[in-house]
Amino acid sequence: MFPTVLIVWQLTTVALVYAGAHRIDSGALQPGGLVAFLGYLLQTSMSVMMVLFLFMHVPRAEAGAERVREVLDTRSSLTPPAHPVRILPGPGRLELDGVGFRYPGAEESVLHDVGLVARPGETTAVVGSTGSGKSTLLGLVPRLFDATDGEVLVDGVDVRELDPRLRARTVGLVPQKPYLFSGTVATNLRYGKPDATDEELWHALEVAQAADFVRDLDEGLDAPVSQGGANFSGGQRQRLAIARVLVARPRLYLFDDSFSALDPGTDARLRTALRAETADATVVIVAQRVSTIRHADRIVVLDRGRTVGTGTHTSLMRDNATYREIVLSQLTEEEAA
Numbered sequence: 001m002f003p004t005v006l007i008v009w010q011l012t013t014v015a016l017v018y019a020g021a022h023r024i025d026s027g028a029l030q031p032g033g034l035v036a037f038l039g040y041l042l043q044t045s046m047s048v049m050m051v052l053f054l055f056m057h058v059p060r061a062e063a064g065a066e067r068v069r070e071v072l073d074t075r076s077s078l079t080p081p082a083h084p085v086r087i088l089p090g091p092g093r094l095e096l097d098g099v100g101f102r103y104p105g106a107e108e109s110v111l112h113d114v115g116l117v118a119r120p121g122e123t124t125a126v127v128g129s130t131g132s133g134k135s136t137l138l139g140l141v142p143r144l145f146d147a148t149d150g151e152v153l154v155d156g157v158d159v160r161e162l163d164p165r166l167r168a169r170t171v172g173l174v175p176q177k178p179y180l181f182s183g184t185v186a187t188n189l190r191y192g193k194p195d196a197t198d199e200e201l202w203h204a205l206e207v208a209q210a211a212d213f214v215r216d217l218d219e220g221l222d223a224p225v226s227q228g229g230a231n232f233s234g235g236q237r238q239r240l241a242i243a244r245v246l247v248a249r250p251r252l253y254l255f256d257d258s259f260s261a262l263d264p265g266t267d268a269r270l271r272t273a274l275r276a277e278t279a280d281a282t283v284v285i286v287a288q289r290v291s292t293i294r295h296a297d298r299i300v301v302l303d304r305g306r307t308v309g310t311g312t313h314t315s316l317m318r319d320n321a322t323y324r325e326i327v328l329s330q331l332t333e334e335e336a337a
């Protein structure tokens with residue numbers, strides 16, 4: 001339709017100018033009359049085009065509105081607590097008791113009867129091979145999904161009973177694939193604490209070993225971040241995500257493989273700074289690298305969704321075949337390198 005209207009308009013213009021020129025020549029028409037007529041023609045064809053636009057856009061808008069409505073109408077699969085607990089009764093002790101989990105629509109459970117206790121002031125590490133359910137386990141704490149069996153307790157309160165705002169303030173998760181929002185470095189860092197001062201942001205960046213590269217950016221804290229943090233490297237994104245959680249100062253820190261993209265030196269410096277920063281908090285670290293977790297107060301070994309051992313590095317090395325296997329596989333790798 002659109003090209004047709006344009007062609008009709010152009011051809012009419014040519015015909016008008018042709019016929020008009022002859023009439024002007026013979027004195028029957030003033031040049032101004034012809035110009036005015038061309039103006040009218042332009043206005044009418046514009047109106048026709050507007051109507052066409054409308055016809056083109058209405059179905060598109062309808063389809064778009066339908067999708068927006070679908071999103072707005074979606075009910076959360078997590079039921080809000082009937083009597084939410086608004087104040088945490090303790091310092092933030094995390095306990096998983098007989099937790100099982102099956103993804104919706106999946107045939108098999110990912111977690112079976114997992115038990116774990118993480119105490120404030122201690123670092124608890126979770127190790128296990130790829131796909132053993134470590135990220136799934138951490139996701140149960142901030143209720144990314146709810147456990148199908150058993151309970152996830154913070155200070156003895158089931159996370160399902162916690163007031164959502166209290167839960168958000170208590171649990172700080174650094175996901176395995178950290179996501180940065182479009183905006184600036186500062187808006188990303190203030191995500192969990194909108195009224196944080198610049199000093200607090202810089203302090204968090206120092207601890208997360210991110211201060212150096214943020215200082216090197218031309219605009220510093222106001223440097224733009226594109227959707228998903230695409231203008232930062234994987235390691236930089238990880239460190240900004242760690243700083244974001246540090247700014248919020250939760251009681252419970254959950255780091256899901258958050259040190260994997262860092263070189264060993266930065267990794268060690270970050271963990272030293274982190275230990276001082278999170279001295280009173282409950283820290284749970286998921287890591288592949290044994291060097292990252294060997295000094296943890298407690299190490300939980302996960303194998304295909306089951307806890308197969310809990311203890312310190314030394315005791316697990318002595319008693320736990322799965323743990324020994326993980327450690328030895330990495331030792332030989334490093335030695336080979």
Ligand SMILES: Nc1ncnc2c1ncn2[C@@H]1O[C@H](COP(=O)(O)OP(=O)(O)OP(=O)(O)O)[C@@H](O)[C@H]1O
Pocket residue numbers: 103106110128129130131132133134135136137176257
């Ligand atoms: N959204 C999902 N839907 C269905 N199954 C999933 C989903 N996410 C993970 N799984 C399955 O759950 C299992 C555990 O995944 P999970 O991400 O918890 O492993 P992981 O221990 O964190 O592994 P990695 O060390 O690679 O990060 C995997 O077998 C995976 O196929």
Ligand SMILES: [Mg+2]
Pocket residue numbers: 134135136176256257
């Ligand atoms: Mg994972």
